[in-house]
Amino acid sequence: MSVIVYEAKMRDSNAPKREEPEPSASILARRHFNGPVFLSAGFRPFFWSAGLWAVISMGIWLLVLNEYIPAPGIFDAVGWHAHEMLFGFASAAMAGFLLTAVPNWTGRLPVRGAALGGLAGIWLAGRMAILFGSYLGAALAGVIDLAFLAVFFVFIMREIIIGKNWRNLPIAVVLFVFLNANLMMHLENAGIVEADGAGWRLGIVTIIMLMSL
Structure with a gap:
């Protein structure tokens, strides 16, 4: 019996050891990030903001x-x-998901720190611009609101191009369509185009498309 156990141990010791996968760049970046935890990954500020804004906007809607x-x-x-x-x-929920997923797809460093905080700030500025748009005017409020999706699209395209992650290019295409859906809604509201609600309808369709990819 002892001979059998010994031979089994020898076979195990001579067998090639399984190599553990190297941590991805995004994981290594999070380990060495010394900034605020809230800005260490895209899902943190944007999922939090999405949940908070859902509560606030529903409260305003009920009033x-x-x-x-x-x-x-x-x-x-x-x-x-x-x-x-x-x-x-x-859009905040979408940003939280994509800013977390894209680094894993491309192997590149995640957007974090000041860049992530700035992106979240642009999103917040858009919410305030729409909320107080009667004081800013439709044109300025629209530009501020559209800035978030435009900058976010550039972020995602940059990561896909530099990381050569072409198979996820449809994600960027859907995001670009979502940006144009928002633009269409602003143009219709300003009376520049007659879209019969095509902006918000297209927005719903693009969200469904993103979920199905």
């Missing part, structure tokens, strides 16, 4: 729906609600 306050900003009540659910809440 508007029950006629306690007028519709805020540059849209009517239904338009504001649709816009903020799509291009406020959903």
Whole structure:
């Protein structure tokens, strides 16, 4: 019996050892990140912001729906609600997911620290611009709001191109369509185009497309 055990141990010792995979660049970056934990990964500020904005915007919507306050900003009540659910809440959730997933797809360092904080700040500026758009004017509020998705699209395209991660290029295409859906909603609201709600409809379609990819 002892001979059998000894031979089994010898076979195990002579067998080629399984090599553990090297940690990805994104994992190594998180290990050595010395900044605020809140800005160490894309999902942290954006998932938190998405959840918080969902609560705040629904509270505002209930006040508007029950006629306690007028519709805020540059849209009517239904338009504001649709816009903020799509291009406020959903865009933050989308950013949190993609900023976390893309580094794993490309093997590149994640967006973090000041760059991540700046991107979150642009998103927040867009929410405030839409909320107080009646004071800023439709044009300025629209530009500020559109800035987030435009900058975010550039971030994602840069990572895909530098990382040569071409198989995930459709993600960037969907994001570009989502940006244009937001633009269409602003143009329709300003009376520049007659889209019959095509902006928010296209926004819903692109979110479904992103979930199916």
